[in-house]
Amino acid sequence: xxxxxxxxxxxxxxxxxxxxxxxxAVLLLGGRRTDRWGHLLATGTVAxxxxxxxxxxxxxxxxxxxxxxxDLFTFIxxxxxxxxxxxxxxxLSAVFVLLITGVGALIHVYSIxxxxxxxxxxxxxxYLNLFVAAMLLLVLGNSYVALYVGxxxxxxxxxxxxxxxxxxxxxxxxxxKAFIMNRVGDVGLALAIFLMFAQLGTTSYAGVxxxxxxxxxxxxxxxxxxxxxxxxxxxxxxPLQAWLPDAMEGPTPVSALIHAATMVTAGVYxxxxxxxxxxxxxxxxxxxxxxxxxxxxxxxxxGCAYDDIKKVLAYSTVSQIGYMFLAVGLxxxxxxxxxxxxxxxxxxxxxxxxxxxxxxxxxxxQVDMRRYGGLAKRLPVTFVxxxxxxxxxxxxxxxxxxxxxxxxxEAAFDRGGASGWLLGGVAVxxxxxxxxxxxxxxxxxxAGRARWEDGVHPHESPTVMTAPMVVLAIGSxxxxxLLVEAFPxxxxxxxxxxxPEEAAHVVPPIVVSIGLTVVMLLGAAAAWLFVGxxxxxxxxxARVSPVVVAARRALYADTVNESLFMRPxxxxxxxxxxxxxxxxxxxxxxxxxxxxxxxxxLGRAQTGFVRSYALGMLGGAVLIAGALLAxxxx
Amino acid sequence: MNIxxxxxxxxxxxxxxxxxxxxxxxxxxxxxxxxxxLNSVNLTLVTFARTTGTxxxxxxxxxxxxxxxxxxxxxxxxxxxxxxxRRSASVDDVNLLKx
Numbered sequence: 001x002x003x004x005x006x007x008x009x010x011x012x013x014x015x016x017x018x019x020x021x022x023x024x025a026v027l028l029l030g031g032r033r034t035d036r037w038g039h040l041l042a043t044g045t046v047a048x049x050x051x052x053x054x055x056x057x058x059x060x061x062x063x064x065x066x067x068x069x070x071d072l073f074t075f076i077x078x079x080x081x082x083x084x085x086x087x088x089x090x091x092l093s094a095v096f097v098l099l100i101t102g103v104g105a106l107i108h109v110y111s112i113x114x115x116x117x118x119x120x121x122x123x124x125x126x127y128l129n130l131f132v133a134a135m136l137l138l139v140l141g142n143s144y145v146a147l148y149v150g151x152x153x154x155x156x157x158x159x160x161x162x163x164x165x166x167x168x169x170x171x172x173x174x175x176x177k178a179f180i181m182n183r184v185g186d187v188g189l190a191l192a193i194f195l196m197f198a199q200l201g202t203t204s205y206a207g208v209x210x211x212x213x214x215x216x217x218x219x220x221x222x223x224x225x226x227x228x229x230x231x232x233x234x235x236x237x238x239p240l241q242a243w244l245p246d247a248m249e250g251p252t253p254v255s256a257l258i259h260a261a262t263m264v265t266a267g268v269y270x271x272x273x274x275x276x277x278x279x280x281x282x283x284x285x286x287x288x289x290x291x292x293x294x295x296x297x298x299x300x301x302x303g304c305a306y307d308d309i310k311k312v313l314a315y316s317t318v319s320q321i322g323y324m325f326l327a328v329g330l331x332x333x334x335x336x337x338x339x340x341x342x343x344x345x346x347x348x349x350x351x352x353x354x355x356x357x358x359x360x361x362x363x364x365x366q367v368d369m370r371r372y373g374g375l376a377k378r379l380p381v382t383f384v385x386x387x388x389x390x391x392x393x394x395x396x397x398x399x400x401x402x403x404x405x406x407x408x409x410e411a412a413f414d415r416g417g418a419s420g421w422l423l424g425g426v427a428v429x430x431x432x433x434x435x436x437x438x439x440x441x442x443x444x445x446x447a448g449r450a451r452w453e454d455g456v457h458p459h460e461s462p463t464v465m466t467a468p469m470v471v472l473a474i475g476s477x478x479x480x481x482l483l484v485e486a487f488p489x490x491x492x493x494x495x496x497x498x499x500p501e502e503a504a505h506v507v508p509p510i511v512v513s514i515g516l517t518v519v520m521l522l523g524a525a526a527a528w529l530f531v532g533x534x535x536x537x538x539x540x541x542a543r544v545s546p547v548v549v550a551a552r553r554a555l556y557a558d559t560v561n562e563s564l565f566m567r568p569x570x571x572x573x574x575x576x577x578x579x580x581x582x583x584x585x586x587x588x589x590x591x592x593x594x595x596x597x598x599x600x601x602l603g604r605a606q607t608g609f610v611r612s613y614a615l616g617m618l619g620g621a622v623l624i625a626g627a628l629l630a631x632x633x634x
Numbered sequence: 635m636n637i638x639x640x641x642x643x644x645x646x647x648x649x650x651x652x653x654x655x656x657x658x659x660x661x662x663x664x665x666x667x668x669x670x671x672l673n674s675v676n677l678t679l680v681t682f683a684r685t686t687g688t689x690x691x692x693x694x695x696x697x698x699x700x701x702x703x704x705x706x707x708x709x710x711x712x713x714x715x716x717x718x719x720r721r722s723a724s725v726d727d728v729n730l731l732k733x
Contacts, residue, residue, distance in 0.1 A: 608732030610725045611664075614655050 009055050010068040013089050016052055016097060017140065019045040020133035027126035035122050039115075042125035043108040046132055050101035057094045066091055066495050069142055076145075080201060088142035088205060092496045095339060095489070096139040096269060099346045103261035104132045106468035110354050111253040113464035114361065118251075124164060128257065131157035135262040139269055143204040144193045147270070151189060151234065154263055155182045161257075162250040174249035181243040185233015189270075192226035195219065209276035220277060224284025227274050228291070235267025235321050238295040242557040245306075245314040248367075252357030255310060259317040260350035268324045268342055272335055275497055279331070288329030289419075293426045296322025298555055300433035304440065305551030307540055308367045309356050312441050313349070315554075316393065319430060320345050326427060327408040330415060335497045336490040337407035340483045344400035347479045348392040351472035355386030358465055359445060362458035369441060370538050374450040378458040381466045383446050385473035390442050392476035394435040395520050397513075400480030405431060406513055407484060413507045420506060428519050435523030443532040451538055640681040647674035661713045661723040665706075672702050 023045035027038045034041070060066050067090040075085040089097075108128060115121045134153025141147045163175030196203055199219055200211050212220060231237070236244030244264065248255055258264060271278065271288060278285045299319025306312045320341070327338030360367060362379055376383040392400040409431070413424035452458070460466070483489045540552075550556060647670055654667030676695040683691030717723050 603733040606731075606733040608729030610728065611656055611659075618652055618656065 004063070004065055004068060005071075007068075009052070010059055010089055011070055012052070013056050013068075013070055013087055013140065014072060016049045016056075016101070017087075017133050017136045019049045019052075020129040020136065024126045024129035024133060027122050027129065032122075038122040039108075039112050039125045042129045043105065043112065045129060046101055046105040046108050049132070049136070050098070050105050053094070053097040053101050056089060057098060060089060060091065060094055061492075081197065083143060083145045083203060085146060086142040086204075087140045087146075089140065090496055091492050091494075092269075092272060092339070093139050095343060095492070096265070097136060099265070099343055100132060100135050100139065100261050103346050103350045103472070104128075104135075104257065106471055107253050107257050107261065107350060107354070110256075110357070110465050110468040111251075113462045114253055114357055115251065120164070124161075124251065127157055127160045127164065128253075131161065131257060131262055135266070138266055142206075144196060144208065145203045147273075148189060148193060151230070151266065152186065154234070154266060155179065155186065158182070158247070158254075158258060158263055161254040162247045164250055164254065168249065171249040174243075174246040178243040178247050181240050182233050185230045185240055188226040188229025188233070190230075192223050192230065195223050195226065205273070212277050212280055215280075217281065221281040221283045224274070224278055224281045225287060227270060227277065228284060228288055231267030231270045231325075232291060233267075234270070235264045235325070236318050237267065237291050237321060237325055238298055239557075241295060241298065241318050242554065242561055244318055245302075245311045245554065248308070248310040248314050252310065252353060252360060255314070256350045256353035256357070259314065259353060260346045264317060264321055265342055265346070268321065268328060268338060271325070271328045272339060272497075275328075275332075275335060278328075285329055285331060288325055289423060290329075292322050292325030292327070292329050293423055294322070295319070296326060296430040297426060297433075298322075298557075300430045300437065302551050302554050303437040304433060305548055307369050307444075309359065309369050309372075309441060309445065310353075310367055312369075312437060313352055313356055316352075316434065316438065317345075317349055319434065320349070320393075323405060323408055323427065323430070326412060326423065330408075330411050330423075332497055333414065334408065334411045336488075336493045337404065337411050339493060340480075340489045341401075341404035341408055343483055343489070344392070344404045344476070344479045347472055347475035348389040348400055351385055351389035351469055351476050352393065354465070354469045354472065355382050355389060358382040358461040358469065359386075361461050361465070363452065364456055366453065366456070369444040370536055370540065371451055371453055372445040373448045373452070373536065374446070375458055376446040379446075379460050381460055382469065385466070385469040386446075387442065388473040389476045390438050392480070394438050394524065395431055395516060397517055398481065400476050400478070402513075402516075403480030403484040406509075406516060409516060410505070410507075410509055410512050413512060414505055416504075416506050424507070428516060431516055432519040432523040435520040436527045439524040439527035440531045443527060444536055447532060448536060451536065637681060637685055640677060644674045644677040644681070647671075647677065659724045659726055661716070661725050661728075664725055665709055665713065669702060669706070672698055 020042075023042045027034050027042060030038070060068065067088070070087040070089070072085045072087065074083070076083040108125070111124065111128065115124050118124065131154065134150050134157050136150070138147055138150030138154060141150060159175050159179040162178050163172050165171045166175075193203055196208050199215055200208055202208060202211075212223075215223075233240045244259075247258060250258075278288070296319045299315045299317070299322055303312050303315035303319060306315065324338045324342050324345070327334035327341060330337075359372065359375060359379065359382060362375070362382075363372065366372075388399070392402075395401040395405045405427075409424055409427045412427050413420055415423060544552075553559065651667045651669075651671035651674060654670065655664050658664050658667065676698055679691040679695045679698070681691075683689060683695075713723060716728055720727055
């Protein structure tokens with residue numbers, strides 16, 4: 001695909017990044033003076049970025065070669081390393097830009113209401129703007145180095161936002177956990193970039209994709225696997241999924257932003273963007289598939305067991321991102337399906353999180369669903385918008401999730417052979433579990449008897465919060481149909497991923513659709529049987545099967561991390577501290593102590609008696625004279 | 635003249651002076667013993683000057699006398715001041731400067 005220098009408004013696409021960044025700078029540097037209008041400025045910058053993104057996308061769709069580059073400046077020029085900072089606006093970037101700025105702007109609006117009583121609201125909006133700016137840089141950069149800068153910016157912003165209420169120990173710990181687990185992935189991405197530079201001498205997309213075919217198979221596989229490690233860290237995929245649910249310690253709009261518009265989608269973007277690399281290595285692509293399938297099951301299973309509304313939604317995200325990895329792991333047939341699911345997911349997951357925030361707002365920040373119940377009447381707008389997001393997520397026919405998940409599962413079956421059946425089966429099973437845990441969440445929150453704590457009087461959230469939820473609910477309903485049927489994303493992304501060959505259907509699409517709907521209904525029915533039919537106990541039952549125990553402990557992900565990495569790491573640290581204290585310091589301190597001790601003992605010779613000094617002098621003189629005599633006479 | 639007589643006398647004087655410095659407690663006596671040692675050395679210097687027929691040794695002896703005179707002035711002043719504060723001229727009582 002040819003890339004042409006950008007003209008017109010596309011040439012100003014750097015404004016997309018600059019606006020939120022400037023917003024963050026003004027809010028952070030302006031101090032208290034910006035307290036009164038800072039949130040409006042921050043929302044305005046993101047909304048303006050959305051409008052610019054829309055115009056850019058319209059202009060892009062009119063071009064013959066829909067790919068525009070903007071050269072900005074030379075980032076690094078030293079020796080053989082030559083990195084130009086530049087932007088690439090192509091169909092793939094465009095959909096991400098619209099998702100990030102669109103959903104991001106809605107979350108900004110919602111935060112105005114949600115954070116209205118927080119004394120540090122200005123700081124919150126500054127970080128939100130920083131987050132959006134970093135994410136836009138990530139998707140707009142024209143080289144892996146530019147992507148990496150945005151990648152780290154996203155990591156930093158997520159850390160700041162998760163630890164926004166840094167006086168809470170749990171929030172501070174969760175932020176550190178997120179940061180450290182992200183670093184593990186980032187090392188992979190950094191090594192992949194180093195490898196590209198060492199082998200190809202370039203890190204720009206054009207350069208890497210043009211020459212990746214000339215590399216040895218092993219090198220390409222290594223690059224692919226390292227990129228995948230980076231993607232797993234950012235997207236909360238197995239084995240680095242444990243940070244994502246803990247990130248719920250941040251304010252709820254942050255969760256919405258992390259899970260829908262920014263951050264976790266970065267991994268999917270990285271894999272999709274690196275499609276030419278993965279085209280060359282079947283091994284790495286298979287690993288992507290396996291990780292996607294594994295994670296979607298882990299997320300779904302754990303999601304069934306938690307009682308914390310935000311954590312259930314978090315594991316739901318883990319699971320849904322697993323679907324996206326599965327899709328992009330399938331190769332050309334799956335890319336567009338994965339991105340479509342990502343966009344649809346962006347709508348309904350943002351809506352669900354904002355809904356959860358609205359519920360928590362009403363319930364005095366209570367997150368335990370066992371303490372909810374019967375909220376449908378008290379929070380009608382939240383109930384309807386949340387309900388639409390829920391239906392979209394579980395794949396209720398003709399809502400968003402139905403179209404996009406259907407496409408992924410179809411593509412999985414079309415892979416053919418045993419692996420196709422296995423992956424398709426896992427995806428269908430995951431859809432059933434999704435229906436189960438989401439229905440459980442709905443029933444425990446909105447249906448049944450009120451199990452509120454004393455003194456809680458739920459009330460609907462203000463309009464500034466409900467309006468974004470309504471917009472997102474409309475998106476949840478319509479996005480799937482628009483992206484799959486009305487304006488197929490497959491065609492829009494064709495310049496990036498090439499034309500997918502028409503696969504021979506192993507299972508007829510209509511069978512997949514009906515089967516999926518049946519499984520979804522079974523899952524929902526199971527949830528009604530187990531949860532909706534009977535009274536929900538206020539405390540979680542202690543006597544449960546081992547499977548539930550394992551799921552409640554997130555399938556022992558933290559236990560494994562702690563016993564495999566944390567404890568050996570602590571042992572190593574302690575051994576090094578001991579070596580330092582006893583070994584290095586021991587030598588230094590020992591020498592000093594020996595000198596000090598011997599000098600104080602020698603000091604005893606200074607008795608203060610002049611005559612003993614005189615004797616010493618005489619003795620010394622006699623010795624010297626004797627020595628002289630002995631030398632001269634010999 | 636027999637040179638060894640002079641040298642033996644100088645050695646005896648020096649030994650008396652050295653032993654006096656070591657064994658006596660009275661600062662004045664110690665002081666005089668030091669003078670004795672200096673003068674025994676003067677005697678040696680002058681003896682050798684006479685035998686070699688040069689004046690170097692005699693010149694050095696004069697230097698020693700001058701230095702000794704100066705030293706006596708300072709030394710006696712110190713002894714006086716010590717005696718005034720401590721009512722004693724014993725060198726063993728002046729033992730504060732130690733470890």
